[in-house]
Amino acid sequence: MKKRVRILSVLLCVAMVGGLVACGSKKEDKKDDGNEDGKIKLTFSTSVYVEEPHQKAIDALLEAYSKKEPNVSIEILGAGYDGYWDNITTEILANNESDMIQVYPENISTYNAIREGGTFIDLSEYMSDELKEKLVGQDMCDVDGKTLAISSYAWGTTGIFYRKSMLEEAGIDPESIKTQEDFREACEKFTSEGKYAIGVVSGTHAFTVSEWNRLIARPVSNGLYFPNGESEPYTAENVNVNAPENVWAAQWWQDFILKDKAAKLVTDKKDSREMFWNGEVPFNMDGPWFVGMSKERDESLMEDIGIIPQFDIVYEGETYKPNPTNYPLVTMISKNCEHPEEAYAFLEWMTTDEAQKIIADCGMIPSNTDYSTSEEYINNHELEHAIVDFMQNNYTDLVADPNIPQLGEISQIMLDAAQKMFSEQAADVQSEMDTTQEKIEEVMNRDAAE
Numbered sequence: 001m002k003k004r005v006r007i008l009s010v011l012l013c014v015a016m017v018g019g020l021v022a023c024g025s026k027k028e029d030k031k032d033d034g035n036e037d038g039k040i041k042l043t044f045s046t047s048v049y050v051e052e053p054h055q056k057a058i059d060a061l062l063e064a065y066s067k068k069e070p071n072v073s074i075e076i077l078g079a080g081y082d083g084y085w086d087n088i089t090t091e092i093l094a095n096n097e098s099d100m101i102q103v104y105p106e107n108i109s110t111y112n113a114i115r116e117g118g119t120f121i122d123l124s125e126y127m128s129d130e131l132k133e134k135l136v137g138q139d140m141c142d143v144d145g146k147t148l149a150i151s152s153y154a155w156g157t158t159g160i161f162y163r164k165s166m167l168e169e170a171g172i173d174p175e176s177i178k179t180q181e182d183f184r185e186a187c188e189k190f191t192s193e194g195k196y197a198i199g200v201v202s203g204t205h206a207f208t209v210s211e212w213n214r215l216i217a218r219p220v221s222n223g224l225y226f227p228n229g230e231s232e233p234y235t236a237e238n239v240n241v242n243a244p245e246n247v248w249a250a251q252w253w254q255d256f257i258l259k260d261k262a263a264k265l266v267t268d269k270k271d272s273r274e275m276f277w278n279g280e281v282p283f284n285m286d287g288p289w290f291v292g293m294s295k296e297r298d299e300s301l302m303e304d305i306g307i308i309p310q311f312d313i314v315y316e317g318e319t320y321k322p323n324p325t326n327y328p329l330v331t332m333i334s335k336n337c338e339h340p341e342e343a344y345a346f347l348e349w350m351t352t353d354e355a356q357k358i359i360a361d362c363g364m365i366p367s368n369t370d371y372s373t374s375e376e377y378i379n380n381h382e383l384e385h386a387i388v389d390f391m392q393n394n395y396t397d398l399v400a401d402p403n404i405p406q407l408g409e410i411s412q413i414m415l416d417a418a419q420k421m422f423s424e425q426a427a428d429v430q431s432e433m434d435t436t437q438e439k440i441e442e443v444m445n446r447d448a449a450e
Contacts, residue, residue, distance in 0.1 A: 039073040040339050042346065045098040047084050048329065048362075049076050053292030057362035061355060065346060072342055092119055092334075099337040100347065102329050105140035106401040108148050111332070113405045120332040122146040126344045135351065135367045137328025140400065148332055152350040154364035155328035156287035157398060158214060159307045159387055166190075166282035174306060179314045180216065180252065187262040190282060198283040199272025200263035200422070206411065207269050208418045211285060212253045214324040218399050219313040221245035222323065225410060225440065229323075230402045236444040241414070242430075242437040248315060250429045254421050265423065277301060285310075287327060288384040292363020307386050309394035321396040328367060360384075406443055413439045 048054040062074055077098055085107070091097040092114045101120075103111065112119045124147045132138045132147075141149040160183075162174050170189040177183050187197035201207035213224050223230045227240045240246065257263045264281070266272050276284040277297050284290065294301055310322035333343050349355055356366035357376070365384055366372045378385050391398070401407055417436040420427035 039071050040342050042072065042074045042100065042339060042343050043077055043098040044074055044100040045077045045088065046102040051293070052296045053289070053362045057359055060358045061350065064354065064358060065349060068349070072346065074346060089114065095336060097334050097336065099343050100331050100333055102153065102331045104327060105137060105330055106403045106407060108141065108332065109143050109403045110405050110407055112143060112148055119335060120148045121335055121340055122148065123150055123333065123344065131351065134369050136369060137326055137330060137367065140328065141330050143403065149330035150347050151328045151330045151367045152347045153329040153331065154359050154362060154366050155326060156289055156364045157326050157387060157391065158285055158287045158324045159309050159390055161276065161284045161286055161290060161305055161307050163276065163279065163282045164304050164306050166279065174308050177308060177311055179312050181314065183311050184256065184260065184262070187260065191260060191262050196264040196281050197262045198281050199266045199275045200257060201267065201269055201272065202265040202423045203267040203419065205268060206415065208422060209411070209414050212418065212422065215285060215310060216253055216313060217246050217249035219320045219322050220249055220315045222399065224414070225402055229397060229399045234402060234404050234444065236441040239437055239440050239444060241440055242433040245315060247430055247433050250421055250433060254426065254429055257422055258426055288365050288387050289363040291383045292361065307383055309390040322394065323396050323399045325400050326398040409443050410440045
């Protein structure tokens with residue numbers, strides 16, 4: 001029982017695990033159980049609906065599906081990012097979660113563990129092997145031999161966007177940026193003029209860890225929390241935080257921010273994006289969703305925006321390829337859903353060419369590779385498709401956070417350290433990483449003991 005209570009308390013930290021925006025209200029407040037109109041009613045919580053490009057795409061999906069299945073009504077529930085992940089926990093504990101819940105794969109295990117016997121339906125009986133093979137990120141949706149989610153929306157990983165005019169004026173060829181030191185030298189062209197080169201999140205947001213981790217730490221260590229691509233065994237003895245590679249990466253990032261003064265510290269990713277759009281900085285690390293955001297912000301900007309892959313990391317004479325996290329948005333169906341077949345039918349329809357074409361306008365890359373590799377998609381989404389090319393030609397195997405129930409707790413510990421290291425506090429990197437290692441070891445040891 002003690003372990004159960006501990007896991008539930010850990011879940012309240014789960015806001016650390018994701019990487020975008022939004023969530024649902026309580027189903028009992030939204031759902032009309034009377035069904036006066038005779039329609040089957042489903043609720044869908046998603047983390048991205050508050051972003052304009054996603055809202056347009058999802059609204060268009062619902063409109064198209066209502067024509068296909070007029071007897072099914074689907075309501076989208078949304079709120080701000082900061083409340084999304086904790087809201088899911090609260091709703092599951094209260095047995096009033098949405099019928100369908102969209103998360104990232106690393107969240108699945110955490111939420112499924114809230115309820116004894118599992119929170120979500122095993123979709124193995126619904127999904128064909130042929131469909132599974134087509135969906136990017138579907139292999140990340142299995143937990144303990146069960147398929148608990150379907151990757152039917154879209155995915156993305158990160159690259160480095162740049163303003164063409166600003167780099168041209170500074171005499172920088174973006175194609176020459178191959179390593180972290182090339183990037184640093186390019187940034188110096190702007191900091192020498194008293195400007196910043198990029199915005200970096202420093203605060204309570206998960207990006208405080210994840211941007212540094214994806215860009216610098218994981219390429220050289222292959223695992224911030226556990227080695228070998230954040231893989232098992234998930235034990236105290238295998239915690240990797242204060243490995244020399246991670247300590248070096250933290251020191252490099254701190255120096256880049258505080259000594260080079262290349263990065264302006266901001267509290268939210270939207271601030272660094274605004275800086276880029278306003279021409280205050282030439283670089284922005286982001287994913288394909290940023291294309292949709294930029295078009296929404298000002299379509300005329302698109303002629304001045306280019307993208308390059310994340311750079312290689314050279315450490316002690318060896319070169320390490322980028323391995324940024326893949327971000328597929330995947331959807332689970334609650335065991336409390338009264339109409340699971342209809343819910344799955346909607347999610348599977350989202351994998352069709354008809355739906356994937358609609359989804360493509362959100363800026364992320366559609367999940368079904370049949371569509372995302374089609375001529376139609378490539379011709380209409382050149383910048384986004386460049387990221388597909390990065391995965392094939394520039395990146396090695398992408399690494400995700402460990403899909404374990406303790407992730408919320410250990411992520412919070414790492415965030416606390418990052419706030420101290422990557423801010424004006426300039427905490428000693430080695431000391432902070434050693435302390436973080438000890439705290440995460442305690443978490444993993446406590447689980448083993450219980």
